[in-house]
Amino acid sequence: MKIKIISFETVDGNTVVNFGSDVGDGIATWVGANKPVKNYEYDVEIDIEKSIGQVKSSNNESEGRYSISLEDNSTLISGEIESVEEDGMAYLRLSQDCLIMIESGDSEVKGGDWISLKIQCEDIEVSAQGN
Numbered sequence: 001m002k003i004k005i006i007s008f009e010t011v012d013g014n015t016v017v018n019f020g021s022d023v024g025d026g027i028a029t030w031v032g033a034n035k036p037v038k039n040y041e042y043d044v045e046i047d048i049e050k051s052i053g054q055v056k057s058s059n060n061e062s063e064g065r066y067s068i069s070l071e072d073n074s075t076l077i078s079g080e081i082e083s084v085e086e087d088g089m090a091y092l093r094l095s096q097d098c099l100i101m102i103e104s105g106d107s108e109v110k111g112g113d114w115i116s117l118k119i120q121c122e123d124i125e126v127s128a129q130g131n
Contacts, residue, residue, distance in 0.1 A: 001098035003044050003126065005036045016121055023095045024068035026075035031127040044126040046098065048119055051105025052090060055123070057116040064114060066095045073121045081113045 003019040008030065010016075015030040028046070030036050048055070057076070067078045079094040090104040092115070109115060 001044055001046060001095060002041055004041045005038050007038060008036050014122075017126065018070075019126070021068055021095070023066045025070055026068045026077075026124070027070055027073065027121045028075060028124040028126045029122060031125045034128075036128075042126075042128045043130075044128055046094070046100050047125045047127070048100060048102045048117070049123045049125065050119065051103040051107070052092075052109055052115065052117065053105025053107040055117045055119050056107055057118045066093070068094070071118065075119050075121070075124055076116060077119065078114065078116045081109045081111055081115060083111045084109060 001021060003021045006018040006020055006025065008015055008017040015035060016027065017030045017036055018027050019025065065078065069076045077094060079092045082091040082093050082099065084090045084104055088104045090102050090109060092100045092102055094100055
């Protein structure tokens with residue numbers, strides 16, 4: 001997924017980035033040897049450190065529409081489950097150019113479900129591809 005770094009700061013030894021994308025703005029922990037560059041656009045991989053069951057929001061106002069938004073120190077993500085493997089790994093489509101692998105946990109999601117996730121900053125990581 002392509003994101004643009006809006007701002008960043010060091011919090012408890014971690015680099016926290018505010019970013020913008022085609023589907024909205026979020027906050028995440030930056031992973032990589034190099035610090036991000038403000039106003040620079042990166043092609044990133046997104047990793048969510050919790051399962052769907054741990055971060056699924058009961059509020060799903062964005063059903064049928066990919067979106068990312070900020071709420072306090074959390075990123076709200078809405079997307080469509082493309083499939084769930086037998087081992088419980090789910091594939092969440094966040095935009096046309098972003099597919100995230102995430103454990104389904106104790107949630108009973110299936111392909112075609114639209115879900116919203118509320119993820120604390122420390123539980124979502126972005127890393128620049130190629131770094």
